[in-house]
Amino acid sequence: MSEPPGLWSATAPRIDVPVGQTLPSEVEVAIIGGGYTGLAAARAMARGGARVAVLERSTIGAGASNRNGGMVLPGFKADLGRVVRRHGRATARALFEESLEAIRFVARLIAEETIDCDWRRSGHLTLAAKPSHLSRLRSEQQLLAREFGYQTTLLGPTEVRTEIGSHHYAGGLLDPEAGALQPAAFVDGLAVAACRAGALLLEQVEVLAVRGGPGAFRLETSRGAVAARRVVVATNGYHGRLVPWLASRIVPVGSFIIATEPLAPGLRARLIPHNRTLSDTWNLLHYFRFSPDGRMVFGGRAGFTPGAVRRSATLLRRAMVQVFPELSGTTVTYAWGGTLGFTLDQLPHVGEWQGIAYALGYCGHGVAFSTWLGDRLGQVLLGAAPWPALAAIPFPAIPFYRGRPWFLPFAGAYYGLRDRLS
Numbered sequence: 001m002s003e004p005p006g007l008w009s010a011t012a013p014r015i016d017v018p019v020g021q022t023l024p025s026e027v028e029v030a031i032i033g034g035g036y037t038g039l040a041a042a043r044a045m046a047r048g049g050a051r052v053a054v055l056e057r058s059t060i061g062a063g064a065s066n067r068n069g070g071m072v073l074p075g076f077k078a079d080l081g082r083v084v085r086r087h088g089r090a091t092a093r094a095l096f097e098e099s100l101e102a103i104r105f106v107a108r109l110i111a112e113e114t115i116d117c118d119w120r121r122s123g124h125l126t127l128a129a130k131p132s133h134l135s136r137l138r139s140e141q142q143l144l145a146r147e148f149g150y151q152t153t154l155l156g157p158t159e160v161r162t163e164i165g166s167h168h169y170a171g172g173l174l175d176p177e178a179g180a181l182q183p184a185a186f187v188d189g190l191a192v193a194a195c196r197a198g199a200l201l202l203e204q205v206e207v208l209a210v211r212g213g214p215g216a217f218r219l220e221t222s223r224g225a226v227a228a229r230r231v232v233v234a235t236n237g238y239h240g241r242l243v244p245w246l247a248s249r250i251v252p253v254g255s256f257i258i259a260t261e262p263l264a265p266g267l268r269a270r271l272i273p274h275n276r277t278l279s280d281t282w283n284l285l286h287y288f289r290f291s292p293d294g295r296m297v298f299g300g301r302a303g304f305t306p307g308a309v310r311r312s313a314t315l316l317r318r319a320m321v322q323v324f325p326e327l328s329g330t331t332v333t334y335a336w337g338g339t340l341g342f343t344l345d346q347l348p349h350v351g352e353w354q355g356i357a358y359a360l361g362y363c364g365h366g367v368a369f370s371t372w373l374g375d376r377l378g379q380v381l382l383g384a385a386p387w388p389a390l391a392a393i394p395f396p397a398i399p400f401y402r403g404r405p406w407f408l409p410f411a412g413a414y415y416g417l418r419d420r421l422s
């Protein structure tokens, strides 16, 4: 990973994650990727008695799992109305329920494993970036209530001012179930929990090729070969071209975050009085919240391609000051970026292909889903739980794509134009 991971790693409680040193020649289950998905799968399988090794190319959590916004959100990136139309009501309800179960699971896991990660049910506010977007939020509120029995609160232009000290927005939709956590503290706690369950975590081991098949896989790694009865791919936006079938289904998209110096309590109480997490309705959206130590953490898809942190930080600072002019003199002390894994239908996917198990494609909604799907995938492979409803959704390949996202600049321009015209 060339970019520094940013605020979360710098401010997480220092805990010792006991990583192993020696690559075994043979394991029962090899898990590729040491983020939330891989660690949750490792914990579940080790608790079930399997001999599990997590192989991480960089350091544990160094992918999106210690770089994200720490917003623990119900639902998916995919538009729920489209999910109902495409997959039918019963399936859409099952998928939405899984997204809520994912949040409940994260809360239980944090309590059971006593993970010190500032978890709280903050509630999440989606802000209407234009008056015309408020009617979109109203339709979403009605759909959530009608199809899913899920209650949210719509706030008009005046009411929204009780939630945010900014004139920038025409209203908002408040979701009560969403939460917030410190991403790096959570991934470290999860790693310790996986080790405690008996999993072996290895860093600086890049898997270069997966050969063989179920019962007799052979992984070529940067530190030698490993034989494994089962393989779990938990690489999300960092997959590259390792398994070509997955590479043609998952697109790496950059997302960037800045964090200011800690703000005075009075200023914080004016800007986000109820300390919620927030995002807006642009396609190239912004998301923001306070960190546990009182900084404004402000993120967005300032550029579509991974990398380019410095340029993104300038754009994000400008956007932050537009929303909160009171922050015009505030210093930005951290800037970092990470990579999301996008899918064509904007849903996460879990399943098996030629015996290779996978869970990925969270499209920026992965803190809860990756943790829950990793755990559930582990349970499924142990024979202790059925596949989740998500596993029945076909995983579409992206036309003319094999893992090199040549179309991202066009996608960025297209969504930027849609925002300007909306």
Ligand SMILES: Cc1cc2nc3c(=O)[nH]c(=O)nc-3n(C[C@H](O)[C@H](O)[C@H](O)COP(=O)(O)OP(=O)(O)OC[C@H]3O[C@@H](n4cnc5c(N)ncnc54)[C@H](O)[C@@H]3O)c2cc1C
Pocket (backbone or CB within 6 Å): 032, 033, 034, 035, 036, 037, 038, 055, 056, 057, 058, 059, 060, 061, 062, 063, 064, 065, 066, 067, 068, 069, 070, 071, 072, 073, 205, 206, 207, 208, 234, 235, 236, 237, 238, 239, 240, 242, 255, 256, 257, 299, 337, 338, 339, 340, 359, 360, 362, 363, 364, 365, 366, 367, 368, 370
């Ligand atoms: C800037 C940013 C903000 C985000 N904000 C939010 C948010 O607020 N809320 C939310 O719900 N989601 C958010 N997300 C998404 C969320 O962080 C991810 O969905 C989640 O972390 C995915 O976890 P994971 O374990 O599947 O993947 P990752 O944490 O990305 O881990 C994948 C790992 O695989 C490793 N790897 C890849 N290839 C190999 C290989 N060949 N060999 C060995 N190791 C390999 C990588 O090094 C990496 O560590 C955000 C993401 C980013 C980047």
